[in-house]
Amino acid sequence: MRVLASRRLPGPAWDELDDVELLDGPLVEPRPDVEALAVVAETIDDRWLDLLPNLRIVANYGVGYDGIDVEACARRGVAVTNTPGVLDAATADLAFGLLLAARRRIVEGDRYVRDGRWGRDWAEAALLGDEVSGATLGIVGLGRIGSAVARRARAFDMRVLYTRRGPGEDEGYRPLDDLLAEAEVVSLHVPLT
Incomplete structure (x- = not known):
């Protein structure tokens, strides 16, 4: 099976592919030899499907498939x-790293040192930031990613509150307005739509 990939994918599965070709620029010529397409964020629509008439599968390396016209693929018998x-x-x-960087002012501190200001104009309260331990994190959307952020936050002794579409069943659940009033940090984990 001839595989066309938009980019090299990470992980060991790549090494298992026998006949894979990396796409070099936009697809403009018909490729009847291609039966499988591996993509990351490309928009796959009728134009692509016209150029790949023997395509059997579009495999998206990612959670969503917003850029793939699933109906057009289904009409042509192409699995997604x-x-x-x-x-x-x-x-x-990444979300928790950004939380740490913002609360502890890590990026500002890095710039401060790189600019050679360390030791010259230090003030006691400068760049100390806010504690992470003991702070209250509000998570909007407690799906897979929101739950993973919650586990990281609990490892840092943060108090974790959450809201989601359906009602919660434990003491951490809050309606959105209450969560926003109580949380010191809010992390969004909801679909773009």
Whole structure:
């Protein structure tokens, strides 16, 4: 099976592909030899499907598939797959890293040192930031990623509140307005729509 990929994908599965070709620029010529298409964020529509007449599957390396015209694929008998969960840990790590950077003023401190200001104009309260431990985190959307952020926050002894579409069943649940009033930090984990 001939596979066309929009970019090299991470992980060991890439090494299992026998006949894979990396796309070099936009697809403009018909490719009847291609049966599988591996993408990350490309828009796959009728134009792509016209150029790939023997396509059998579009595999999206990512949770969503907003850029793939699923109906057009279905009309042509092309299966569409995605990889739910593949980026949950990475996304939660990044969200929590940004939380740490903002609360502790890490980026500002890094610039301060790189600019050679360390030791010259230090003030006691400068760049100390706010504590993470003991702070209250409000999570809007407690799905896979929101739950992963909550686990990281609890490891830092943060108090975790959450809201979601359906009612919660434990003491951490709050309606959105209450969560926004109580939380010192808010992290959004909801669909763009």
